[in-house]
Amino acid sequence: MTTRREAPAPAVAAGSGSPADYDRRAASRILADLARPGLSRTATTTGPRPVTVTRTPMRPEPGARLTLSQRLYLEAFMSPCRADQVTTATHRITWTDSDGIPNTGHIREPGLGAIMPVAVRETVLAMWHSLHADGALAARIAALTDHERAVLAATTTDQDPIDIFRVGIEATGRALTQHALLADAGPYRTPAEFARGLRDSGIFAAVATRWYWEQQASTYRRGMIAATFETHSDGTVGYTADTIATLRAMKDATIGDAHTVMRRATTEEGLSVEAAIDRYHDELDLISRQYALLPDGVRPACLAAAPHRLDGEHYSVLPDVVDRFVTLFCATVSGIEIIESEDTAAEFTGAADHLFYVPDMNCKHCVRTIGTVLESMRITVHEIDLISKRVRAEFRSARNRHRAFEALRDSGYNPTLAAPDTAP
Incomplete structure (x- = not known):
């Protein structure tokens, strides 16, 4: 990816859920109205329990700091970020959560250990369960007008309010886990202290405004972070000036690329905006369609980060x-x-089981990418379930499955076979 000057966003045609309904401010207000007086207020912990974790060392390329997958992603999508600006995990871990779903995470030693991704996942699950049990939220969603639904459909990736909130909760957990790779360089020495420190330092808000969503998700899946902390005199932490400049340059490059693709599709190729959106999703799946529709000069932040005045008070979904x-x-x-x-290699041996899990499948974009990778290898896909992170596909042999898993790993995902006690 190279940094390009932004091109003006094209004119869009009217229609329910069409690009004409694209409105980031309105979408943000709709989500704020739905979320208030707060999401997952009834969420509770699952109680004490042991969690068995398998730890696997990350293997950088000879003489390098990054693994092959990390280097390829850096070179293709993180310009102008350099390898020396990236902090990488030392180990990948796998475990089964309290819902019986296999998970994958990354940790760095020395650091806060496997407790970080495990506890983050349990927190995500608790908040998800509360979200789905919230009858008042369900009623507010049911009362949305057709226009409000069209705005969400045109402006957001996940479109359905529950899906949007689910992804936002998981993104909060991702930010906490990913920044734990930097924990050893900061003043916080326990997981709880670290979580409160990031909140009080404004790091969650910094992620929402300075990162772009796909870069956070993709680097998280690969166990890397393009950031460095500095400790302030009041004991809080913040990004270094170098980190801020690099994050801005990467975001600007992505917006510029999205505009370039849209301009080419709607002018040189003569496509409608709707057809162009479908086309560049296929060609450049790491570029969100929302960036292509941004007006010239606009640098977006997370929809949840925008403040709104509701019932005479200021409210924002993100800090809540x-x-x-x-x-x-x-x-x-x-x-x-x-x-x-102990680590084992059993998942890549034996019969060609058709059921497996992709623990770091986070959203509908992930579903699309995983399906595309498998189908490009002429593997028939029967099911990709985002909630259970379960995939059913027709592998021709154990070797074919192994090659498919490697291709998914190169795309930033970490597939694993279902444990016997979690298979349906």
């Missing part, structure tokens, strides 16, 4: 979710006992 997440995480982390087990 972060406060609840950090509080619940701190209560959860003390009740988890980590038990480490």
Whole structure:
């Protein structure tokens, strides 16, 4: 990716859910109205329990700091970020959460350990369960007008309010886990202290404004972070000036690329905006369609970060979710006992089982990417379930499955076979 000057966003045609309904401010206000007086207020911890974790060392390329997958992603999508600006995990871990779903995470030693991704996942699950049990939220969603639904459909990736909030909660957990790769360089020495420190330092808000969503998700899946902390005199932490400049340049490059693709599709190729959106999703799946529709000179932040005045008070979804997440995480982390087990390579041997899991599948974009990777290898896909992170596909042999798993790893995902006690 190279940095390009932004091109003006093209004119769009009217129609329900069409690009004409694209309105970031309106979408943000709709989500704020739905979220208030707060999401997942009834979420509770699952109670004390042991969690068995398998730890696997990350293997950088000879003489290098990054793995092959990390280097390829850096070179293709993180310009002008350099390898020396990236902090990478030292180990990949796998475990099964309290919902019986296999998970994958990354940790760096020395650091806060496997407790971080495990406790984050349990916090995410607790908030998700509360979200789905919230009858008042369901009623507010049911009362949305056709126009409000069209705005969400045109402006957001996940479109459905529950899906949007689910992804936002998981993104909060991603930010906490990913920044834990930097924990050893900061002043916080326990997981709870670290979570509260990031909240009080404004790091969650910094991610929402300075990162772009796909870069956070993709680097998280690869166990890397393009950031460095500095400690302030008041004990909080913040990004270094170098980190801020690099994050801005990467975001500007992505917006510029999206505009370039849209301009080419609607002028040189003569496509409608709707057809162009479909076309560049296929060609450049790491570029969100929302960036292609941004007006010239606009640099977007997370929709949840925008403040709104509701019932005479200022309200923003992001700090509300972060406060609840950090509080619940701190209560959860003390009740988890980590038990480490030996690493095995059994998932790549034996019969060509058709059921497997992709623990770091986070959104509908991930579903699309995983399906595209498998189908490009002429593997028939029967099911990709985002909630259970389960995939059913027709592998021709164990070797064919192994090659498919490697291709998914190169795309930033970490597939694993279902454990016997979690298979349906």
